[in-house]
Amino acid sequence: MLMLSERQQIVDYGLKMIRSGLTTGSGGNLSILSPADNLIAISPSGIDYAAVTVADVVVVDRAGQKVEGERKPSSELGFHLALYAARNEITSVVHTHSVYATTLACLHWELPAVHYLIAFSGDKVPLAPYATFGSDELAANIIASIGSYNAVLLANHGLVAVGKDMKNCFNVAEEIELVARIYYQTKSLGQPVLVDAEEMKKVVMKFNSYGQQD
Numbered sequence: 557m558l559m560l561s562e563r564q565q566i567v568d569y570g571l572k573m574i575r576s577g578l579t580t581g582s583g584g585n586l587s588i589l590s591p592a593d594n595l596i597a598i599s600p601s602g603i604d605y606a607a608v609t610v611a612d613v614v615v616v617d618r619a620g621q622k623v624e625g626e627r628k629p630s631s632e633l634g635f636h637l638a639l640y641a642a643r644n645e646i647t648s649v650v651h652t653h654s655v656y657a658t659t660l661a662c663l664h665w666e667l668p669a670v671h672y673l674i675a676f677s678g679d680k681v682p683l684a685p686y687a688t689f690g691s692d693e694l695a696a697n698i699i700a701s702i703g704s705y706n707a708v709l710l711a712n713h714g715l716v717a718v719g720k721d722m723k724n725c726f727n728v729a730e731e732i733e734l735v736a737r738i739y740y741q742t743k744s745l746g747q748p749v750l751v752d753a754e755e756m757k758k759v760v761m762k763f764n765s766y767g768q769q770d
């Protein structure tokens with residue numbers, strides 16, 4: 557079976573995604589690129605994460621042609637492929653409908669630097685304009701908006717995170733959901749005080765040079 561260890565990670569992190577409340581049902585999706593094989597393992601479309609097995613994970617080439625697997629790949633395959641094409645340094649993509657990030661996305665807000673952990677994305681999380689799920693237009697909007705950030709909010713939809721590996725990528729999705737929740741709560745109580753731009757530059761540099769921080 558091609559990409560067995562990556563397929564196992566898709567199964568494991570799919571379960572993590574549902575158990576940590578980052579998504580519900582079969583919502584959201586995740587993929588891993590193997591640079592050695594030049595192939596991508598992606599979660600199947602419409603199967604509950606608890607029921608997904610390694611055989612259900614679909615392997616496609618970089619053009620999206622199925623190479624191995626019986627299932628249909630995630631309906632968001634298009635933006636996963638577009639992200640791997642646009643960002644050489646990434647090998648993982650996670651897409652969630654996590655509640656607080658999605659709340660901000662439904663207001664068409666970006667997520668600003670309300671907490672230094674925003675550095676998991678950069679100095680903010682940008683917003684991609686709305687387009688129908690699974691469409692080429694959505695993929696184009698994501699690429700235009702994410703730039704070199706590691707996360708992007710999708711208007712009226714959810715969140716996309718990218719990373720150098722699945723562990724890192726999942727961390728980005730989790731930490732950005734935390735910051736989104738903090739932002740929501742601070743906005744509910746008063747006017748959040750943002751970390752200033754100079755300080756965020758420092759934090760982002762520290763994240764880049766020392767890896768992920770606790």
Ligand SMILES: [Zn+2]
Pocket residue numbers: 583584651652653689713714
């Ligand atoms: Zn979605």
